[in-house]
Each structure stands twice: as C-alpha cells, then as structure tokens.
Amino acid sequence: MPATPTHVPEPSRTDPALIRNFCIIAHIDHGKSTLADRMLQLTGVVEQRQMRAQYLDRMDIERERGITIKSQAVRLPWAPTTGDGAGTTHVLNMIDTPGHVDFTYEVSRSLAACEGTILLVDAAQGIEAQTLANLYLALENDLTIIPVLNKIDLPAAQPEKYAAELAHIIGCDPSEVLKVSAKTGVGVAELLDKVVAEVPAPVGKADAPARAMIFDSVYDSYRGVVTYVKVVDGKLSRRERIQMMSTGAAHELLEIGVSSPEMTASDGLGVGEVGYLITGVKDVRQSKVGDTVTQLHKGATEPLGGYKDPKPMVFSGLYPLDGSDYPELRDALDKLQLNDAALVYEPETSAALGFGFRVGFLGLLHLDVIRERLEREFGLDLIATAPNVIYRVIMEDGSEHTVTNPSEFPTGKIAEVYEPVVRATVLAPSEFVGAIMELCQSRRGSLLGMDYLSEDRVELRYTLPLAEIVFDFFDQLKSKTRGYASLDYEPTGEQTSELVKVDILLHGDKVDAFSAILHKDKAYAYGVRMAGKLRELIPRQQFEVPIQAAIGSRVIARETVRAIRKDVLAKCYGGDISRKRKLLEKQKEGKKRMKMVGAVEVPQEAFIAALSTDEGDSKSKK
C-alpha cells in the first residue's frame, strides 16, 4: 500500500488540472460502499483502526439495507504510480450517488458534478436495470466511463462473460474492463491510477463570478443544513455573503470546507473543487439540489442548467394507529422534512382512520424508507393507505382538478382523466421474457422495444401507467422471474385513460380509505376482492350489513355480513358477576377503539388487514 501522499494541494488553492471528480454507479449489493471504504483506506484518509464497514453510509436503514440514500463527497489525495501523472499528488473527489430509481434527479445532479464515473458491476450478476439507467444518465452528461467488475474473488464470478456484456453496452474492448475485489483490495490502486489517467480535469473560469452547483444537502442536528457543492466557475470564500439563485435568498457562509471524510474547514473552494457550505439554515428546502450558489455582490446572472423542483409522484395516507399519536407523527414528519426536500405532506381526515397526513413521495422506495424511519426512529405505529398517483381530471365544463387522494375524485360530468406514465426498463435473463411481457400487458403496458444485452440477457422497455407499478408490480416481477429481473423507471409524462373511481360502501356509507381510482376494466375485480375481504373482516352487527363496491351510483359487487343473532352469556351466577363486569369494562374500552362508519362498528384491525396486500400474505407463506 502506498504511503500517504506528500505535498497534498490545499482546498481553495488546488490547480484544477490536478482535480478528478468522479462517482460510482452501481446496483444495490454490487459493492459500491465496500469499494469506497477501500479507497478511503488506500488513500490514507481513514486510518485502519477507525475503519468501519460502509464508512460513508450514515443512516442505520442504509447500513441495514445495504443501500445509499443520501450521497456525500469525499476528498482523497492520490499520487499514481503509473501513467503521465505518476508521482504527483492529485485530488480525487469521490461523489457518492444514491442507488435507487426514486432518486434519479439527485443522481443526475451528482453526475453533473463529475467528469467521470466508475461503472461498478458484480462479476457474478452482471449489470442491472437501474445501473443501466444511471449509465445512460452518465453518458448524457458526457462523463468518462470506467467499467469495473467487482467481486472477482467470488467462486460464482464470470468476469469474462460480464466484461463482454459491459464492453458491448458501452462500446469498448473487453480488455479495458478492470477487474477488482473491493473486499480484498485487489485492483483498487490500479483503479485509482486509471481515474487520474482517464477522467478529465474540471474546466471553469477562475476569474468569473462564482457559480457552484448544489448536488446534495443534508440536515445535521448540530450544524443545521450542510450543503454539498461543486464549484464550476470562480471561487467561494468563507465569511462571504452568498445567494441561492432559484429563490434569491441570501445567506452568510458560516463555514466552507471539504470532507476528507470528516468535515474540515478551509478558506474557500476554487474552480473544480467539491466541498460543503454551512449557512445556518435549518431546512434543506432552503438549499435545493440542483440550485446554483453565487456571491451576493457582483454574483453571476445566469444559473447553471438542469435545476428542477422535486415533484412527488406517489401519495399515501399515513395515519397513527393510536389517534393520540397524531402530534408525534406531525413532529416526526417535520423533522424528516428538514433533511428531505422531496417529502411533502398535508393533514387529512379519514372517517375510517381518523386524523393523519397525505404524504407525497418520489417513488416506492422513498415511501418505504420514510415509513420505516417513522416507525423505527420515532417509534410510531402507522397505517398506510394503498399508494396512489396524481390524477388530473378535466370536467366537461372545462374546470380542472388535481387529485392526490382517490376519495377526492370529483363527481359530475368528467371529460378526461390524465394519469402519469413512466418509461420502465426491465433487465432479466431471456427465459423470463414471456412472463415479463405477460405481467406488463396485464398492467396496461405497451412495449417500446427489446434488446439482447448478451446471449441470455434481455432489456425490455415499456410505457406503463405509474399507477400500475406503485402497488405490487416490483414484487410480482421478482416472483415471476425468481428474483432475477431488475427494474428502472422514469416519469415521461401523462396519458388519458378510462379511469373510474370505485367506492366501497358499508351499509350505504362510503369508506373513504378504500376508494380507489382504477382503469374501468379492473374496477370489477377490485370491487369483488375488497367486498369479499371486508365480509371476512367486519364483525357481525345487530343488523345485516351490506358491503357494496360502486362506481358512482352503479353497484358492481355486493356482499353481506349477516346480522349477529346471539350475543349473550348463558350463565351469570354469584361467582360470575365480577368477571362479567370486568369483561364489560374491557368491551367498553374495545368499543371506544371501534371506528364508526355510519352505524357500523368496525375494529381498526379490519381496516389494517383490508389495506394490506394479498401479495404480502402470500409472501409470508413462501
């Protein structure tokens, strides 16, 4: 292992020609974090004894799921032993990218901060759909691609096969694909040398007004918001007044510096440098990914391109199981929002579930992660309604409604309903093509194209309504392909569809939590399934309870909960009275927890069970 490089250039005084900004594109589990760990060790920024696995992943959930949600940038000194730069200490900024489909925009901003990327692929598994999608993003950003196969130490590794696949995809020679083992460290030094040799140095105007692009912002409870930037032009200096160009908001730079990997303050950041800013703001929405930072005085007039406001794609109602936890849920969402500019929510009330929030997410993983964090970090027990997408409803009178909650779907004469669509990419072994096509067809998909990546691996491209994939599509895809398929999608717009709202009525009263917007061909099946499910779950009442599924006033399915005929204890003598009274007290408590839908008492458990997916049940049986 090389000794720690000497004559390390200092931040704000680094020659852009010595800077290499790169990221690592990889699928979950393909070893990105392990490779990053190895780079930290090899460049000496983290001492051996301080090393812990996946050093850069800070959140417990990330560590447990082995995925990275928030990216970071680390400044690594590296003096290559080979090539033109041999012996000269360079500065490598490794920008960690989020690994999941929901965070495509954040990924695109991270990529925009780089000039090159390591395309890291598991030598036993080959490239996956998300990796491919991110690779295309990198190519769009004109990044230099360094293809790398990881885990070559595994017995199941097929480096020749997957080197050929990678070479085919990016159009290089298979011999150019580096082979490393992040676990053992084999090939990592050579990889760093190659980064120096192949990734172009950043280019910017040193004497222009400063323009720095925000590629990440993280809330830290001690320091407030930490904003990660890449300086494109000019220079940012400490104690300077800065401005966010999207909003015009001005802040004082309390601290500026680099991560190596602990935060280290510096005098400033110059052209091509990557580092962090602290301004004392408390909310990441004031420091938006993609925004341009400049000086307040004599600042730039043109922002860098590519900024977008995060837009939630998937909505779900989150309700505390215990209604008295509502304030805790609100506080928890407030806290999470400090660190998650894409999280939006507003209070809503459900007759069935009480007080809760309609929460918007970037996608399914985002929803999962937020829900899990709420439950784990804040100790909340939650009920989530089935996720839905945003619909745009045009009425015959020309008025327009945006629907984020199915129960708010307008009544009256509807001219057209628009739903969001995505371009989905599925990669899988070719033997599963039939099963995947069948699944996509059943989800109203239309095939855009199909390519063989290698002899036995296929890429399928579909246009699918987002609504068809938010619920259980991924689970279905996995189960139909024995876990081999990978999925990526990106929103591509909207389409009109023949959509209807299906209401579920108990004894004539609508249960808002079960209203759903569906394609008309699927409404009947949903109605039958929900009515049947509820018949099993709703306890018998003193009267007969009809359960109906209806589109408007048209009933499409009906079930009946028979009236209870016997609810009396046969014996009540001297020794039974205390027990009976105590039972009564307990039953009264239970009665308080019942939700009233009109005159029907429904235990909360019935709602929870009805909202859970059938697939969830079958999963536990496997």
Add this chain to the structure above:
Amino acid sequence: MPSVLPDGEPVPHDGSLPADALAGAADRPLGFYLHVPYCATRCGYCDFNTYTANELRGSGGALASRDNYAQTLVEEVRLARKVLGDDPRPVETVFVGGGTPTLLRAADLGRMLAAIREEFGLADGAEITTEANPESVDPEYLGELRASGFNRVSFGMQSARQHVLKILDRTHTPGRPEACVGEARAAGFEHVNLDLIYGTPGESDEDWQASLDAAIAAGPDHVSAYALIVEEGTQLARRIRRGEIPMTDDDVHADRYLMAEETLSRAGFGWYEVSNWATSQPGRCRHNELYWRGADWWGAGPGAHSHVGGVRWWNVKHPGAYAQALAEGRSPGAGREILSAEDRRVERILLELRLSDGCPLDLLAPAGARAAARHVADGLLEAGPYEAGRAVLTLRGRLLADAVVRDLVD
C-alpha cells in the same frame, strides 16, 4: 362458578367487613351458597373449581377430604356468624352446588344445613336446594335429604341423547335424570329443576327437541337451559382446537334457544331469566334471584364468592389451602373488591336486564337512556314496559342481551 379468580385487594385475616357493609341490611335477604369441590370424574366442558381426588392437603398439613369436608365447611359458617356479628337476619335461601354435592353422604349435607340453622336460623318457607348427580342419588338418599330440611333439588340432565352426553363426558344413562324427578317428588320435594345444555357439537335440532320433550315429560317445575360455553383450558376446548370436534355456530345456538323458548312456553313454563324457566312464581329459584337482584349472600367453600352490602370477596381455590386457613382460624378469603356506586349501577343493569322484570330506566345515564329508546325501536326492548319505566328484553333481545347491556351502561 368459573375456576379463575378475579384480581382484588386482600381480605383481612379475620374476614371482617367495612363498617358500612351491613348498613340497611335488614331490607335485603341473606342467602348461603355452599360449594362442594368434588367430582367422580371431570367432564370435558367443565371449568368449575372441582377435584376428582378424595383427599387434598394444605401447605400446613390441613386435610380437606370428602369425609371431613362437611366439618370444614361448618367452620366457615361459624366464621360467617362472627363476621356478620349481630346481623339479625335469618337465612332465606341455601344452595349447595359443586362439583357434585351428592358425592358427600346425605348426612353431611344435612350437617352443613344444620350449622346454618344453628348459627343464623332459617326463615319461614326458606328455599333449601342442592344440586344432584342423577347417578349418585336414589330414593333413600333423596328421602334423607328431604328429612334433613332440603326442599328443592336440581339435577344435571344436560341431554336426553347418549351421543351428546358422551361429548360432554357425562356418565349417566339417558332416562335416569327423568326418573330422578319422580323419585324426588316421591321423597316429598316440592321443587325440582332439570339443567339442560344445548349446542353441544354433534347435537341436532331433533336431539335438542327430544331433550326438551323428555325434560318436560318428567314433570319438573323448573328448567335451566344453557348454551354450551367452551371455556379456555378445558378438554373440550383442546379437542375443538385440534379439530377433533366442530365448534357450534352461534346461529345454531340462537335457533336452539328459540326452540327452548317455544317448547317450554307451550308446556306452561315462563322465562324469568335469560336461561331459566319455571311453571309458576314459587317454582323460580329464589336463591339465584338473590344474585340477580344484588342481595347479600355468603358463599362458603373453596373458590366461593360472597357479596354483602357492596363488598364482594372470594375464597382461595384449593380445598387444601381452604381447610388450612380455617384450621388456623383465618378467613379463607383470597381477595375482595369494594364496589363503587358506579360498579353497583353497572352490575344492576347487567344482572337485572337478564330478568323478565328487566331493570328500571332510572338506572340509566343519558347515553344509556338514548340507547334504550333506540333498542325499543330496534325491537330488542319491549315497548310496553319501556313506557312504564322499565327496560325489558324482547325474545330477540334476550339473545343479544350482552350487546344491549353494553349500550345501556354508557
């Protein structure tokens, strides 16, 4: 009596009651329940506090055996006398239950009754009942009981069908309980009850009709008919859980109850409590009415519950521990609760609503009163008595009594 005791506060060693428990006692009747915790075999559905061993010892060596049990119980009657002090009330009702009281010698049951007579005196026309197992009595035994002062006997018939009795683990032969009624009449018992159970797994409507018909034909003046309760921890519950025996549907229970009501009323029996029918006012079980009307009763024997003036307590369950306490001059009380005014109001509603007289509407809080009006409209409460200020269950209401109670106590 179910075998699980409630939670409560401790009972004082001498069993003494709070001073105000006897306030106004003169206006309340006093009864005695005597528990006999022995059975020849345990029935699969039974979770009562009963034992098949003949001898059970306490931790200090005190012995509770079938042979000395009457003496042990007499000790508690004497304790009752001390606790109730100069309460002048004679005893209106005595009820010996179990277990199987008739596993004891008739003379032993007589001794227990004699102790009550000695310590408290029996009121004129007092009702003195014992439960009896059809296989453990004969004309001679019944004659002895009658001679010692018993005037009412209750036989556990359960069913007229062999296959039903077998599921219940009842060992008597069909026909024997009906014969017992005649033997009891011959011995001079004025009041005779038959207990029936409906809804046993495997019982058909026809089986149940046959049981009702056989019971009526035997000529008792009282019939109790209970839906089979599958109690946790019983053999029957285990067999149902294992799927050996099907669980009876509640709707079947409802149908059988309606059959009982129809058959019994046609035969001249009138309901006076959800599960009890009698041919006349004097045929009703006055002892059980004490429970349902919040009167005072002393329950003697292991696990027995007592109630005096809003204080309810219960004895230790194990016969050995029970005998041990009495041998050491301590109260065998295991725990007690002092009922609040609200507890007593709730208990009055839940007990009195089960009676054909119903409960007075002025017991109800505003929410309960609104529920009562609703249930008149629903057909669960009778309109006539409601106008007269009482909540009385209709036939359909009787089957939903617990649901009505839950609404009325609000």
